[in-house]
Amino acid sequence: MNLSQLEVLDAIVRTGSLTEASYDVGLTQSAVSYSLSRLETELGVKLLERGRQGVSLTRIGEEVLQHARIVLKQMEIIRQRTAQERGLAVGKLRFGCVPSPPRTTAGLAARP
Amino acid sequence: MNLSQLEVLDAIVRTGSLTEASYDVGLTQSAVSYSLSRLETELGVKLLERGRQGVSLTRIGEEVLQHARIVLKQMEIIRQRTAQERGLAVGKLRFGCVPSPPRTTAGLAARP
DNA sequence: GTATTTTACGATCACCGTAAGAATC
DNA sequence: GATTCTTACGGTGATCGTAAAATAC
Numbered sequence: 001m002n003l004s005q006l007e008v009l010d011a012i013v014r015t016g017s018l019t020e021a022s023y024d025v026g027l028t029q030s031a032v033s034y035s036l037s038r039l040e041t042e043l044g045v046k047l048l049e050r051g052r053q054g055v056s057l058t059r060i061g062e063e064v065l066q067h068a069r070i071v072l073k074q075m076e077i078i079r080q081r082t083a084q085e086r087g088l089a090v091g092k093l094r095f096g097c098v099p100s101p102p103r104t105t106a107g108l109a110a111r112p
Numbered sequence: 113m114n115l116s117q118l119e120v121l122d123a124i125v126r127t128g129s130l131t132e133a134s135y136d137v138g139l140t141q142s143a144v145s146y147s148l149s150r151l152e153t154e155l156g157v158k159l160l161e162r163g164r165q166g167v168s169l170t171r172i173g174e175e176v177l178q179h180a181r182i183v184l185k186q187m188e189i190i191r192q193r194t195a196q197e198r199g200l201a202v203g204k205l206r207f208g209c210v211p212s213p214p215r216t217t218a219g220l221a222a223r224p
Numbered sequence: 225g226t227a228t229t230t231t232a233c234g235a236t237c238a239c240c241g242t243a244a245g246a247a248t249c
Numbered sequence: 250g251a252t253t254c255t256t257a258c259g260g261t262g263a264t265c266g267t268a269a270a271a272t273a274c
Contacts (some may be wrong), residue, residue: 001187002115004239019253031240033255038239043194050254052248060197067186067193074179074186075113081179082155085172116264131228143265145230150264162229162272 003075005039006068008032009047013065016054115187117151118180120144121159125177128166 004025011021012032022032040047047061057065116137123133124144134144152159159173169177 001190002238003113017253018255027239028241029254030242030256033253034239037255043190044198045194060194063193064190067190071183071186074183078113078155078176078179081175082157082172086156114263129228130230139264140266141229142231142267146264149230166228 001039001042003071005035006071008035009039009065009068010072012036012048012055013057018055113151113154115183117147118183120147121151121173121177121180122184124148124160124167125169130167 007025008021008027011024012018015021015024018032018036019029022029025032027035036047043064045060045064046058047064048055048057119137120133120139123136124130127133127136130144130148131141134141137144139147148159155176157172157176158170159176160167160169
């Protein structure tokens with residue numbers, strides 16, 4: 001069980017299909033399928049039902065996803081906080097300048 | 113950043129040295145050292161100070177560890193819950209047999 | 225000296241992409 | 250037919266262990 005597998009699971013559920021999920025995570029459908037089936041094998045449970053209209057979580061799948069999302073959230077926090085530590089802003093936050101007192105942004109630009 | 117790296121970090125801090133941590137996680141010292149330095153490189157921050165008496169967390173390392181432990185806890189929950197779903201007890205629980213009605217353990221032995 | 229960590233070097237295995245196959249509509 | 254998921258196969262890279270070097274005491 002690794003993180004990318006949890007990311008894939010999350011993406012599949014959010015998008016409702018492996019194909020859409022593959023765009024979301026930047027992999028091929030093949031890789032998404034592989035990743036999911038590997039996760040299911042490792043955990044020994046079926047996480048989602050491949051139905052007529054997209055996919056739907058099994059009961060245990062729902063539970064796994066719940067914990068998986070906490071994991072992903074915490075990983076994101078780690079990335080964000082360490083990025084701040086390095087003096088870089090990352091993630092979905094974009095950077096812009098508005099008229100403001102020098103102290104607000106000057107420190108950032110000064111770092112190499 | 114992957115899970116085993118977080119496990120290694122946690123083990124190092126719990127045991128106080130890379131050597132002890134290597135026993136804890138079941139890797140060589142070399143692998144533990146590699147894993148830690150890779151994590152630090154990927155995050156771009158120094159997580160712990162290699163001091164005279166063992167290691168000590170940096171400020172940001174402390175923060176990372178806090179989130180890492182939440183992650184590890186959630187992963188453990190996922191393993192436990194899916195194991196229950198499969199009908200198996202895992203983790204530190206050992207297995208033993210005592211005089212009991214056939215239904216209690218017979219089903220387990222029957223599985224290939 | 226001992227004990228611990230880091231570095232160097234190979235080997236192995238997990239993961240991915242391409243491509244073909246199966247299933248579903 | 251189109252679309253989606255799965256399976257097969259090969260290549261590449263991360264991660265591990267062995268072993269040597271560096272570091273600290």
